[in-house]
Amino acid sequence: xxxxxxxxxxxxxxxxxxxxxxxxxxxxxxxxxxxxxxxxxxxxxxxxxxxxxxxxxxxxxxxxxxxxxxxxxxxxxxxxxxxxxxxxxxxxxxxxxxxxxxxx
Amino acid sequence: xxxxxxxxxxxxxxxxxxxxxxxxxxxxxxxxxxxxxxxxxxxxxxxxxxxxxxxxxxxxxxxxxxxxxxxxxxxxxxxxxxxxxxxxxxxxxxxxxxxxxxxx
Numbered sequence: 617x618x619x620x621x622x623x624x625x626x627x628x629x630x631x632x633x634x635x636x637x638x639x640x641x642x643x644x645x646x647x648x649x650x651x652x653x654x655x656x657x658x659x660x661x662x663x664x665x666x667x668x669x670x671x672x673x674x675x676x677x678x679x680x681x682x683x684x685x686x687x688x689x690x691x692x693x694x695x696x697x698x699x700x701x702x703x704x705x706x707x708x709x710x711x712x713x714x715x716x717x718x719x720x
Numbered sequence: 721x722x723x724x725x726x727x728x729x730x731x732x733x734x735x736x737x738x739x740x741x742x743x744x745x746x747x748x749x750x751x752x753x754x755x756x757x758x759x760x761x762x763x764x765x766x767x768x769x770x771x772x773x774x775x776x777x778x779x780x781x782x783x784x785x786x787x788x789x790x791x792x793x794x795x796x797x798x799x800x801x802x803x804x805x806x807x808x809x810x811x812x813x814x815x816x817x818x819x820x821x822x823x824x
Contacts, residue, residue, distance in 0.1 A: 618731055625724045625746055627819060628777055629758055635815035638758045640744070642729055654733055654742045654758065673732055711739035715731060 620644070633660060639716070648718070655712040661705045664698050667719040671695040675712030680705040724748070737764060743820070752822070759816040765809045768802050771823040775799040779816030784809040 626641040630651070637660060639653030655675070672694050678687040682702040690696060692713075698704050730745040734755070741764060743757030759779070776798050782791040786806035794800060796817075802808050 619747075620729045620731065622726055623729055625727055625729055625756065627722055627724065627756065629756070629817045631758070631778075631815060631817065635758060635760045638742070638817075640756055643723075652729065652731065652733070652744055654735070654739060656739045656760075674735075711735060713733045713735065713742075 620650075633658065636660075648720075650718065651716045653714050653716065655706070655708045655714065657708050657710065659705070659707050661703060663703045664700055667700040668698040669695060669717040669719060670698060671715045671717070673713040673715060675708065675714075676710040677706050677708045677712055679707075724754075737762065740764075752824075754822065755820045757818050757820065759810070759812045759818065761812050761814065763809070763811050765807060767807045768804055771804040772802040773799060773821040773823060774802060775819045775821070777817040777819060779812065779818075780814040781810050781812045781816055783811075 620642055622645060624643040630639045636656040636658050637653065639651040642650045642652060672690050672692055674692040677690050679690055679696060680687050681696065681704050682699055724746055726749060728747040734743045740760040740762050741757065743755040746754045746756060776794050776796055778796040781794050783794055783800060784791050785800065785808050786803055791811070792800070
């Protein structure tokens with residue numbers, strides 16, 4: 617799916633890490649939300665509240681998921697799940713375009 | 721207006737200048753389009769096809785508009801117009817969150 621239709625977009629961006637990570641919130645009629653975001657090359661740590669499905673639309677990164685000591689290689693077209701109320705670490709090596717879905 | 725309602729969002733970002741400038745297309749029911757974007761600190765030049773209204777939601781920059789030799793200071797809350805089929809230059813000093821409207 618290349619577009620999201622009949623959605624609400626919050627105009628102001630979320631800005632993290634001096635703008636190296638940014639995202640915007642997209643809200644759907646069923647009450648669910650996603651963010652569409654960009655991560656520039658760098659090392660990041662994020663925390664979740666809800667569980668997340670991270671779809672990597674483009675770019676290259678490695679991710680260390682909660683409870684793992686291994687860094688997993690992720691490329692454009694790949695996705696990964698992050699549990700609720702957890703932390704995960706990312707090393708981005710090529711600009712990442714992503715879609716994050718918040719799961720109930 | 722803090723949200724755009726009943727719109728279509730193109731999932732994939734537009735990525736320029738190694739990711740230092742990124743945007744996503746928002747399409748409205750009346751056929752008009754805007755982009756919501758981020759510019760990290762740096763010097764940029766862009767060309768227009770349609771005329772543009774650039775609303776700066778947050779950040780600091782100076783802009784040199786077509787036909788002017790002066791650099792104009794722009795802050796969050798300010799906006800400026802760019803003519804169709806022209807080039808303009810920007811120097812971004814603090815991360816810019818913007819909304820660009822394409823005018824007929």
